[in-house]
Amino acid sequence: MVDNFDLIKPLFYFNEANNMFFFCQIVMRAKDHKDNRKKVKESAIKTYFITSREHLESLKEEIVMLCEYYGARAYINVSGKDFKKFQDELLCKLAEYNATNTVVKPFRVVNRIAGTLGSRNPRWVIDIDDVSMKPAILDWLDNHFHVEEASAACNRESIYLVSTIPTVQGEHLITYPFYTDLFKEEFPNVDVHKNSMGTLLYYPKSLNHRYVCSECGSPNIQVQAWVNANTNEYVDDIADNAGCWCEDCSNHTKLKEV
Numbered sequence: 140m141v142d143n144f145d146l147i148k149p150l151f152y153f154n155e156a157n158n159m160f161f162f163c164q165i166v167m168r169a170k171d172h173k174d175n176r177k178k179v180k181e182s183a184i185k186t187y188f189i190t191s192r193e194h195l196e197s198l199k200e201e202i203v204m205l206c207e208y209y210g211a212r213a214y215i216n217v218s219g220k221d222f223k224k225f226q227d228e229l230l231c232k233l234a235e236y237n238a239t240n241t242v243v244k245p246f247r248v249v250n251r252i253a254g255t256l257g258s259r260n261p262r263w264v265i266d267i268d269d270v271s272m273k274p275a276i277l278d279w280l281d282n283h284f285h286v287e288e289a290s291a292a293c294n295r296e297s298i299y300l301v302s303t304i305p306t307v308q309g310e311h312l313i314t315y316p317f318y319t320d321l322f323k324e325e326f327p328n329v330d331v332h333k334n335s336m337g338t339l340l341y342y343p344k345s346l347n348h349r350y351v352c353s354e355c356g357s358p359n360i361q362v363q364a365w366v367n368a369n370t371n372e373y374v375d376d377i378a379d380n381a382g383c384w385c386e387d388c389s390n391h392t393k394l395k396e397v
């Protein structure tokens with residue numbers, strides 16, 4: 140379970156009066172349901188336009204309940220978007236659909252516009268799956284943003300680092316925009332999301348797994364076991380240094396306890 144409500148609340152830099160919102164989506168991820176017999180399609184269960192920290196607080200019970208029920212994650216994009224711009228874009232899109240005789244489900248249009256709409260104050264997400272890379276990434280960013288070395292720890296927050304948000308595997312660094320080409324050269328395997336679903340708000344207990352693949356974090360893993368040759372009854376695991384077969388890596392990897 141990951142509950143980031145208390146970390147997200149201070150990130151509101153507006154309230155109801157500003158006509159702005161953080162776009163929040165409850166999403167069922169296919170990768171969370173690979174061990175289900177029923178195939179799960181990647182789908183948004185519900186979306187929210189959240190206008191203040193009080194609004195987020197008032198929605199917490201419902202968001203947590205839906206995530207637990209569906210085995211879904213809640214994401215929130217912490218770049219504030221304007222309702223006025225949203226309204227303008229929506230009108231343009233609807234006019235375009237009308238002109239081309241296209242019929243789309245209304246919520247699809249709303250979610251698409253809200254998701255792709257730009258922010259006046261963008262905040263990016265650096266997705267760190269392997270937390271051992273975090274010091275090198277922070278060093279690179281300190282250098283890039285010219286944070287004085289002696290006071291790096293206290294200055295990062297005011298210069299580029301908006302927040303650090305735990306994820307299922309690692310961490311999201313929420314930052315102000317920077318020059319990504321150079322970053323990509325240095326860290327080709329670290330994703331930087333500019334206007335995506337945002338960061339993790341809630342990951343439900345109902346998806347908790349005791350063991351995952353040490354390489355990719357997938358719970359879709361198998362171990363070898365001793366089985367009664369006549370009854371097929373499971374007897375014990377074969378203790379082989381916590382190795383497993385990962386369906387997602389299609390490889391032998393190690394078990395990781397979470």
Ligand SMILES: [Zn+2]
Pocket residue numbers: 352353354355356357385386387388389392
């Ligand atoms: Zn794996």
